[in-house]
Amino acid sequence: MTASVTPGGLPRRSVLKAIGAGAAVTGGAGLLAACSKGLKGTGSTGDSGTLKIGYVSPQTGPLASFAASDNFVIKQVTDALSKGITAGGKHRGVQIVVKDSQSTTTRAADVTKELILTDKVDIVLASATPDTANPVADQCEANGVPNVSTIVPWEAWFFGRGKKEGESFKYTTMFFFGMKEFTDLFTHMWGSIGATNKTVACLWPNDTDANAFRSGFPPAMGPKGYKVIDPGGYQDEISDFSSQISRFKAADAELFTCTPLPPDFQTFWKQAAQQGYRPKLATVAKVMLFPSEADSLGQLTNNIATDVWWSPSHPYKSTFDGKTAQQLADDFATQTGKQWSQALGSVYSLFEIAAKALSGASDPKDRDEVAHQLQTMKIEGMSGQLDFTAGPQPGIAIQTPVGGQWRKGKKFPWDMYLVDNTFNPDVATTGDLQPTS
């Protein structure tokens, strides 16, 4: 179940090992997934001075598109850290241990326990949605292990884990954005499209992410005159959305927003087209972030708008080697043959932050000190400026997304055009906002 990377080591796929490991575990059928990346290296494994970074992401299951670029990023970071880092007055090797949350909270908690108790990592990084980031952070907080998470709305991460205004976590931190950035951006795009009414269809399932939207969006929309049509929290992975669609049609909602699971959005959007529900502007969250989703929706992808927190056009650079966002995306395309995705920049930055926190501490094995480094972290890297002291709550750094829309691409079938940079003018737009239908 482990994929570990040692700087300087070459990846070696070991399917047999994975099958053996999986056979020893009981539970769901997806267990073997992505376990076959047993990597061994020649580096300084076994040296007690080696720093271990644990990384958890949903490499399989319905949220797997979030982790599609992980292998590439880990390879990049491994190369960048191959000479090790200087931490606590000593030169140390860095080892990265990768775990798969299989898109479930229980599995995420289990693999984090493994990282902490078996692999004895010095810091745990987690990516993509509260389903993975929250249980990972909970385990880290309970065991006193420093942690950074990303691609999770901060409200779902902070309030979703039982903290109240004014309280704080000691070991766990995150960078991403929250309801304010979502609502600012989406309502600005709604206002610019020239809809004849201000009725917004909201497709929010009953999960951590969507419930954060359900409590965060309506209070921000009300004062701006937007009317919320929320048919209610449905269960993920349903096969039919006709009841939601008929409500949206009955209300004549010209604007649409949502936070479903990616496969559910595919079902919904096709069915909406069949049932004749064509909103003037669809601004979606959590889905349509990645090219594979755009491809599989075919023609119906055109002009769906979403939030973009990282793209090759963002004027950001790596703290490891000065590589620009554009170069990172180009390298990804060359090495994997695939189109860039937003997760590239975020996951890359997780490792930038981890390296900086470990090297900034006078003793990188002192968890309290590393945690303090994270809480006070200020860094300007692949995800732009991140200030963990200036967020809405302690230990949270805020990114400001721009608006993007999928349109026919040149090299790949669909490209993300940046269409609304009102809230982050550092990023240049590459197109105009257009109606979805």
Next chain:
Amino acid sequence: MAWVNAVVQGILLGGLYALFACGLSIVFGVMRIVNLAHGDFAVLAAFLAYSVADATGLGPFWAGVIVIPVLAAVGYLLQRVLLQRSLGVGPLATLLATFGLSVIIQNVLLQTYSADARALDIGRLASASLRISGQLSISYLALITFVLAVVVLVGLQLYLSRTRTGRMLRASSDDPEAARLVGADSRHLYGIATSIAFATVALAGVMFAMRSSFDPSIGPTRLIFAFEAVVIGGLGSLWGTLVGGMVLGLAQTVAGQFDPALTLLAGHVIFLAVLAFRPQGLIPARST
């Protein structure tokens, strides 16, 4: 009108569930095997159709036409080589064998195709529908799926009850020893039953891949709905499977119209109610 739409969509959705459940029903009805890899074989068929369409430039329907016999052949071989052996050991062995297949298929697909979501692109048909009124539209794709489901299930039921092979199949199912005495080769017949089942699984997988999107991990969810349709309708009865699929689809959409939060719950509650109060299912096998 919204309620009428919910009922219509429920019946159409039921067609898809019944199509999924058909193969499960046959394999259970004839061999008493619960195929836990059922949903994963449907996903496998979807990926194969995707590859065929990608490689040859054929439309997804033609890709489906190519993939269905391939899966039928896979089914025959699987029965002769793997399932027949495990049948001799006992019912638990077949469960474990199909569970193992499920794990293997998911991981092979993950290695081969990555975790990306895909769909079979059917162009304009994906959004085309028959508009009956503002609130009532019938998607052509859902209609095609429904008609296919009815044709397949009715056809197979007639095949099993009217033809010589069908009668031998049922005889082998009832008493393999006695059937062998009068000249029926039960292993070959079981192979045929599995290949028919796999052909319907492939069809269901391809139709689902056009309707929604698929990735290597969605098989088990599909299995649950298929399993519920089979149990609601009555184990081993194809008429029952058709009815079971529709009851499940209707329960979901009508409850969803009432409150979207109840969609899946309503289906599960019906399933539990049938198990508790009518465990033989709505149309049990013996009554046909």
